[in-house]
Amino acid sequence: MAAQRLDGRLLAAQLETSMAAAIAAGLAKAGRPPGLAVLRVGDDPASAVYVANKEKACARIGAKSFGSHLPANISQAALELELHELNKNPAVDGILVQLPVPASINDRALLQVLDPNKDADGLHPLNLGRLLRGEVGPRSCTPAGVMALLKQAKLPLEGMRAVVVGRSILVGQPMALMLQQANATVTIAHSRSLNLEGICRDAELLVVAAGKPGLIGANHVSPGAVVVDVGIHRRPEGGLCGDVRFAEVEPLARAITPVPGGVGPMTVTMLLLNTLRMWAQRHALAEPCQGL
Numbered sequence: 001m002a003a004q005r006l007d008g009r010l011l012a013a014q015l016e017t018s019m020a021a022a023i024a025a026g027l028a029k030a031g032r033p034p035g036l037a038v039l040r041v042g043d044d045p046a047s048a049v050y051v052a053n054k055e056k057a058c059a060r061i062g063a064k065s066f067g068s069h070l071p072a073n074i075s076q077a078a079l080e081l082e083l084h085e086l087n088k089n090p091a092v093d094g095i096l097v098q099l100p101v102p103a104s105i106n107d108r109a110l111l112q113v114l115d116p117n118k119d120a121d122g123l124h125p126l127n128l129g130r131l132l133r134g135e136v137g138p139r140s141c142t143p144a145g146v147m148a149l150l151k152q153a154k155l156p157l158e159g160m161r162a163v164v165v166g167r168s169i170l171v172g173q174p175m176a177l178m179l180q181q182a183n184a185t186v187t188i189a190h191s192r193s194l195n196l197e198g199i200c201r202d203a204e205l206l207v208v209a210a211g212k213p214g215l216i217g218a219n220h221v222s223p224g225a226v227v228v229d230v231g232i233h234r235r236p237e238g239g240l241c242g243d244v245r246f247a248e249v250e251p252l253a254r255a256i257t258p259v260p261g262g263v264g265p266m267t268v269t270m271l272l273l274n275t276l277r278m279w280a281q282r283h284a285l286a287e288p289c290q291g292l
């Protein structure tokens with residue numbers, strides 16, 4: 001039987017429809033649309049696509065996007081000043097600092113300057129702490145998007161053996177925490193793990209966020225596993241690919257996310273949803289898209 005495709009584009013479009021409705025319904029009371037500011041420093045090529053997709057998505061749902069693109073040689077102090085301005089800007093509900101920033105910038109220090117109540121990416125230490133404790137707060141967008149996709153596909157996580165490949169603060173760590181909170185039994189693998197194949201083959205759910213094109217193949221996947229591919233890479237010959245060799249793994253899997261069209265669109269959607277929720281909270285509106 002062919003694997004079920006976990007279609008992030010479709011779910012993202014459905015969620016956009018409810019977000020657009022929530023904005024239209026709250027606009028009069030709020031007096032302004034939700035605002036998302038994206039701070040981009042230098043010219044990381046992967047970030048360029050992402051920024052463009054976010055701006056388009058904001059326009060589709062009726063949110064306002066503010067972009068600042070700063071030169072790679074900007075000082076830490078100037079960047080922090082820019083963030084302080086966005087923190088104070090009353091038209092801005094959500095702020096995203098596009099990662100990676102140039103090596104000359106201390107990204108941890110930068111993320112601490114963010115107003116935690118405008119943290120569209122859930123990366124401020126306060127919000128990471130809230131996640132760890134299972135408290136309400138903006139969540140890292142990519143793992144939140146993965147959880148929404150799994151939920152929509154009615155793939156039960158309770159008691160499941162899950163393996164997350166990657167332990168970054170942006171993806172791997174929050175992904176592992178969310179899966180644990182959904183009562184999966186979680187293993188994290190990383191670049192120093194021994195026997196990656198064996199660890200992955202034990203997984204009933206395999207989430208791959210290693211940032212290595214084609215790292216995962218048929219040898220890593222046990223028949224009937226659910227495979228989620230977070231990786232996104234531009235192929236030299238054109239087009240995108242993930243960390244999973246899709247053609248090899250798809251025949252084995254029970255369900256799988258494609259690249260593009262899987263996790264990527266969900267990341268954008270959860271970024272908008274985080275922003276929309278902070279906007280709703282500021283204006284005492286009902287929480288949009290409850291239960292996600």
Ligand SMILES: NC(=O)C1=CN([C@@H]2O[C@H](COP(=O)(O)OP(=O)(O)OC[C@H]3O[C@@H](n4cnc5c(N)ncnc54)[C@H](OP(=O)(O)O)[C@@H]3O)[C@@H](O)[C@H]2O)C=CC1
Pocket residue numbers: 046142165166167168169170171172189190191192193196209210211212215230231232233263264265267268
């Ligand atoms: N689709 C989407 O919406 C998004 C996609 N991405 C993509 O996801 C990928 C991961 O992103 P991010 O977490 O930020 O990346 P990082 O580079 O910050 O982290 C990668 C993680 O993978 C681990 N790793 C690297 N190589 C291997 C290996 N050979 N075997 C096992 N583990 C390995 C690293 O281990 P160690 O800790 O030991 O170094 C690290 O923990 C990238 O391709 C990125 O572009 C990111 C965000 C959103």
Ligand SMILES: Nc1nc(=O)c2c([nH]1)NC[C@@H]1CN(c3ccc(C(=O)N[C@@H](CCC(=O)O)C(=O)O)cc3)C=[N+]21
Pocket residue numbers: 046047049050053096097098099100121141142170232240259260261262263264265267268
């Ligand atoms: N603070 C921070 N948070 C992030 O979440 C973050 C980041 N920095 N830096 C860069 C990575 C990368 N990333 C992507 C998100 C969506 C798509 C996306 O929309 N992908 C679509 C379309 C891609 C296309 O068609 O070009 C897809 O996979 O189908 C891609 C990449 C978020 N990241």
Ligand SMILES: [Mg+2]
Pocket residue numbers: 101102103104105106107
């Ligand atoms: Mg740095």
